[in-house]
Amino acid sequence: MTVCSAVVGCFTFLRKRALIGDAVAHSVLPGVCLSFLLTGDKNPFVLLIGAFITGGLSIFLVEFISSKTKLKEDSAIGIVLSVFFGIGILLLTAIQHGGNANQSGLDSFLFGKAASILPEDLYSFGLVGIILLIGVFFFFKEFTLISFDRNFAEAIGLPVKMLEFMLTSITVLAVVTGIQAVGVVLMAAMLITPAAAARYWTHNLTIMMLVAAMMGAFSGIFGAYISYLAPSMPTGPWIVMVISMIAIISFTFAPVKGVFARLRKQIKNQKQITDENILKLFFQLGEKDQDFFTQRSIHTLLERRPMRKDHLKNGLARLTEQGFLNKTKDHWKFTEAGKAKGQRIARLHRLWELYLTQYLQLAPDHVHDDAETIEHIITPELESKILEQLQYPKVDPHDTKIPYKDF
Known part of the structure; x- marks a missing residue:
């Protein structure tokens, strides 16, 4: 029964x-x-x-x-x-x-x-x-x-x-x-x-x-x-x-769908977002200084992007272990793999900002937060579609150069 x-x-x-x-x-x-x-x-x-x-x-x-x-x-x-x-x-x-x-x-x-x-x-x-x-x-x-x-x-x-x-x-x-x-x-x-x-x-x-x-x-x-x-x-x-x-x-x-499995997935996603934001921050600082391989301290990073210090330290440790950053004493700098990944995150952020302004008619000063969220989940296939739709743009809505692989 x-x-x-x-x-x-x-x-x-x-x-x-x-x-x-x-x-x-x-x-x-x-x-x-x-x-x-x-x-x-x-x-x-x-x-x-x-x-x-x-x-x-x-x-x-x-x-x-x-x-x-x-x-x-x-x-x-x-x-x-x-x-x-x-x-x-x-x-x-x-x-x-x-x-x-x-x-x-x-x-x-x-x-x-x-x-x-x-x-x-x-x-x-x-x-x-x-x-x-x-x-x-x-x-x-x-x-x-x-x-x-x-x-x-x-x-x-x-x-x-x-x-x-x-x-x-x-x-x-x-x-x-x-x-x-x-x-x-x-x-x-x-x-x-x-x-x-x-x-x-x-x-x-x-x-x-x-x-x-x-x-x-x-x-x-x-x-x-x-x-x-x-x-x-x-x-x-x-x-x-x-x-x-x-x-x-x-x-x-x-x-897959249990409470603990979903909690683990949420923690994993949060770590991924933190790590990718750190790589994007290194790339942005490299653009500003015109040197992508300059060593950065925790103080320098926090000045440019406020975040919890313990999250930043843990993220730097993970990225160093994964080979995206090199550490010398209390300073970190890009590896080639880290620069490539940071460049991609920055590119996705700026492409999505441009897409929101052109197709949804949002003001340029209202698209940053949405781009911060979506940049972490855009797949390579979706990136290609956006590039075709936007006809491979050179700059974002703020006239900042969009970095491509030959940047």
């Missing part, structure tokens, strides 16, 4: 419809109660049918309200969720006071109780889960296309509305099969959390779904194991706790 909800949740997550899972989870309760009232039996297939009908109806109402009124989708979800859940609670209360002895365990749909799942229920839910996975497998390309680019899917003639209906139906069934284990309150977490956690580890949808499925399976097994070791501990909440811990670890330590 956790595997099915994790796989289907990937499409829900990518379509930015995470709250839909919460709405469906709360909306299946009245369907379960109505099925029981009509049949007097807790047959899992009968309850599934009722849950599927009210779950699908809730999605239809959300889309109807958001498209026919001025309310946004989140407001429509809040309305439908609360109304359906309120009706479900009323029906469940009426059943509990109705005297039908067969209603025992029906309240497990509210908060979840894995221990109340009978073997025949497990077989029924397992069969539905297999059908869901088969449906995802055969319509994987189509579901992927409508998740990423619905307009393109329509343009190439795909039956988008039919595919969306199928994906919605699969989502509802995935929610319904997991309700009895974790309950309507926590089911949305099992639908979205594995997908959100897996997204931090990969950009490939196939791999994302496999990772989400493994996370869902692990949380289901480990949550049930914890509940087995401590019988007083409910299974459903522990399953959600486990997947939540996996998600927190993913958000924090994922190698």
